[in-house]
Amino acid sequence: MKFSQSLIDELRQAQQVAVLTGAGVSAESGVATFRDALTGLWFNFDPELLGSAEGFSNNPPLVWGWYEARRYSVLNAEPNPAHRAIAALAKHVPKLTVITQNIDDLHERAGSERVLHLHGSIFQPKCSRCDLPYASPLDSPPEVEQMLEPPRCTYCGNYIRPGVVWFGETLPTDIWQQSEQAAITCQVMLVIGTSGMVWPAARLPMLAHNAGARVIQINPESTELDDYVTETLIGKAGEVMPTLLQAVFTR
Numbered sequence: 001m002k003f004s005q006s007l008i009d010e011l012r013q014a015q016q017v018a019v020l021t022g023a024g025v026s027a028e029s030g031v032a033t034f035r036d037a038l039t040g041l042w043f044n045f046d047p048e049l050l051g052s053a054e055g056f057s058n059n060p061p062l063v064w065g066w067y068e069a070r071r072y073s074v075l076n077a078e079p080n081p082a083h084r085a086i087a088a089l090a091k092h093v094p095k096l097t098v099i100t101q102n103i104d105d106l107h108e109r110a111g112s113e114r115v116l117h118l119h120g121s122i123f124q125p126k127c128s129r130c131d132l133p134y135a136s137p138l139d140s141p142p143e144v145e146q147m148l149e150p151p152r153c154t155y156c157g158n159y160i161r162p163g164v165v166w167f168g169e170t171l172p173t174d175i176w177q178q179s180e181q182a183a184i185t186c187q188v189m190l191v192i193g194t195s196g197m198v199w200p201a202a203r204l205p206m207l208a209h210n211a212g213a214r215v216i217q218i219n220p221e222s223t224e225l226d227d228y229v230t231e232t233l234i235g236k237a238g239e240v241m242p243t244l245l246q247a248v249f250t251r
C-alpha cells in the first residue's frame with residue numbers, strides 16, 4: 001500500500017495523535033463486530049436491544065448469555081498486528097491517546113498502557129440496581145452459545161449485568177472529557193474499524209476534523225464518517241496499520 005507524502009510527513013511530525021478504534025480492530029483477532037455478531041441464538045435480535053437496559057429487563061438470561069459468549073470469544077482471542085502497531089505508535093509520538101469503543105482488553109494485552117474505554121469493559125460486571133461492582137469471580141463462560149441466568153448482587157440481591165455502557169446510557173464523564181480533549185488538540189486522528197453509527201463516539205472524528213486535524217480512516221468499507229475524514233485507507237486494520245507504521249517511522 002502506498003501512502004501520500006503529506007500523510008507520512010504529518011504523522012511523523014505530529015506532537016499529538018489520537019486513535020479511535022471500534023469493533024473492526026478486533027475482527028482479525030476473531031471477535032465478531034457488533035453488526036456482524038448476530039448469528040445463532042441471537043440471529044433474530046437487534047443489537048441495540050441486546051445492548052440496552054430494556055433488553056436486559058425483558059430477558060436477563062438472553063442478554064447475559066450474549067455477553068458471556070462475547071467474553072468467551074475475547075478470552076480466547078489474541079491481539080492482532082493492528083493492536084500491536086497502535087501500541088508501538090506510542091514509542092514514536094510525543095502524546096498518543098488511544099480511545100476505544102471496544103469492551104475487550106486486546107489493546108492493553110498488546111501493550112497500550114492507558115486506554116480510554118468509552119463503553120466500559122466486559123470484565124467489570126456490576127449490579128443492575130445498586131451499581132455495586134461484582135466482586136466474586138465470574139464462572140468461566142460456556143463455549144456454547146446459550147441463555148444464562150445472571151448471578152445476583154451480594155448486597156441487594158438483584159441481577160448482575162455487564163459493566164458496559166448500553167444504548168441510552170451516559171458515557172463515563174471523565175473518559176469522555178479526556179477523549180474530547182484529545183480529539184480537539186490532536187494534529188492527526190486515526191479512526192480504525194468503526195462504522196461511526198454510535199453516538200457520541202462518532203462525534204470525536206468530527207471534532208478532530210473541525211479543529212483542523214488530519215483524520216485518517218482505516219476500514220475495508222465506507223462508513224458514516226466518510227465526509228469527516230481527510231482520507232480512507234481501504235483495507236483491514238491488521239494489514240494497513242503495520243504497513244503505515246513502517247512507512248512513517250522506518251527511515
Ligand code: OAD
Nearest residue numbers: 022023024027033034035101193194195198219221236237
Ligand atoms: P460495528 O460493528 O458497528 O462496525 C465495525 C466496523 O469495522 C465496520 O465499519 C466494518 O467495516 C469494520 N471492519 C470490519 N473488519 C475490519 C478489519 N479487519 N479492519 C478494519 N475495520 C474492519 O462496530 P463499532 O463501530 O465499534 O456499543 O460499533 C460501535 C458501538 O456499537 C459498539 O461499541 C457497541 C455497538 O453497539 C455499545 O455496546 C454501547
